[in-house]
Amino acid sequence: MIKIDCEKRLNENFKISVNLEIKKGSFVCLYGASGSGKTTILRLLAGFMKIDSGAITNGEITLDNGRKFMHAKQRKIGFLFQDYALFENMSVIENLLFAKKDLQKAGEMLKFLELEKYANFAISQLSGGQKQRVALARALMQSPEILLLDEPLSALDYKIREKIQDYLKKIHEKFRPTIILVSHDISEIYRLCERVYELKNGSLVREGSPSEIFLQTSGSQKFSFRGKVVALREAGGVNIAIIAVGAQLCEVVLSVSEARDLRVGDSVSVGAKAFNINLKKIEENND
Structure with a gap:
């Protein structure tokens, strides 16, 4: 030690x-x-x-x-x-x-x-x-x-x-x-x-x-933030993305199509209405 x-x-x-x-x-x-x-x-x-x-x-x-x-x-x-x-x-x-x-x-x-x-x-x-x-x-x-x-x-x-x-x-x-x-x-x-x-x-x-220290999973306020995918994992047959939003992390359960298209490092838009969290990939211009 x-x-x-x-x-x-x-x-x-x-x-x-x-x-x-x-x-x-x-x-x-x-x-x-x-x-x-x-x-x-x-x-x-x-x-x-x-x-x-x-x-x-x-x-x-x-x-x-x-x-x-x-x-x-x-x-x-x-x-x-x-x-x-x-x-x-x-x-x-x-x-x-x-x-x-x-x-x-x-x-x-x-x-x-x-x-x-x-x-x-x-x-x-x-x-x-x-x-x-x-x-x-x-x-x-x-x-x-x-x-x-x-x-x-x-x-x-x-x-x-x-x-x-x-x-x-x-x-x-x-x-x-x-x-x-x-x-x-x-x-x-x-x-x-x-x-x-x-x-x-x-x-x-x-x-x-x-x-x-960082993961925030509770709350029902409406919001829409830009974030970045830092990890993707599977738990109990459900696909989960860990998203960095500012100085916090949040977990988002993914649909089959969302999980298929996402990669670590992708920029995403994280939005919620009531308790339903939506994730949309942002296509970035690399020029």
């Missing part, structure tokens, strides 16, 4: 004060408004900052308790940033070898993330999605026990984000690190994470599964 029970004052008006436990090997999310303390918690866990009081532990290992402080390089933690943080003056393979001088391991990571043909490319020659995969490969070079993701996909378009999400799922399934994601994207959280820790003003205010 990873335990974060600590305080850290950033200025006279803001203090981190949290007590949370994360199961080792799980994929979880820190969620909350900008300025709620999510990135600071990642930085404290990574060893980029020291706590003021309390303790951060990884199983039996103390990372920081105010007296004992383990430096970032000793913590077996990988960190993935939104802006990639790659060395532009180095090639793809050189970026990986900078993290760990192990050519065999670098080759394995490039193959796993389908980057082999880009090994000798300059970073400036890559697309945003390719750069993020290189950053992922570099973060994996030292076989981290914990992988911290600070909104790494927010600058990418939906289709590229979805592809990188697939790689993140593969990484978690194959290497089983504890992955802690900071994200505002409800569909991303629902698709990837087992548990959500919601923060407000530096404190934990709620935790639960993505469905417990």
Whole structure:
């Protein structure tokens, strides 16, 4: 179990004060408004900052308790940033070898993330999605026990984000690190994470599964909202779509024709009259 029970004052008006436990090997999310303390918690866990009081532990290992402080390089933690943080003056393979001088391991990571043909490319020659995969490969070079993701996909378009999400799922399934994601994207959280820790003003205010935190299934008000399909599933012979509408998720039971035509990522119009919810696919212009 990873335990974060600590305080850290950033200025006279803001203090981190949290007590949370994360199961080792799980994929979880820190969620909350900008300025709620999510990135600071990642930085404290990574060893980029020291706590003021309390303790951060990884199983039996103390990372920081105010007296004992383990430096970032000793913590077996990988960190993935939104802006990639790659060395532009180095090639793809050189970026990986900078993290760990192990050519065999670098080759394995490039193959796993389908980057082999880009090994000798300059970073400036890559697309945003390719750069993020290189950053992922570099973060994996030292076989981290914990992988911290600070909104790494927010600058990418939906289709590229979805592809990188697939790689993140593969990484978690194959290497089983504890992955802690900071994200505002409800569909991303629902698709990837087992548990959500919601923060407000530096404190934990709620935790639960993505469905417990975000899913809204009750109510009879008339409405019509634009949403996006984040998951499709079958339950008891009934087809169900999970739709992201703003910062919430809703479940919609589909007709046979609706289920046949819908795909994850489709934009839809969600409307209701009384208790009957209707779903209409929106044909988007990709020009």
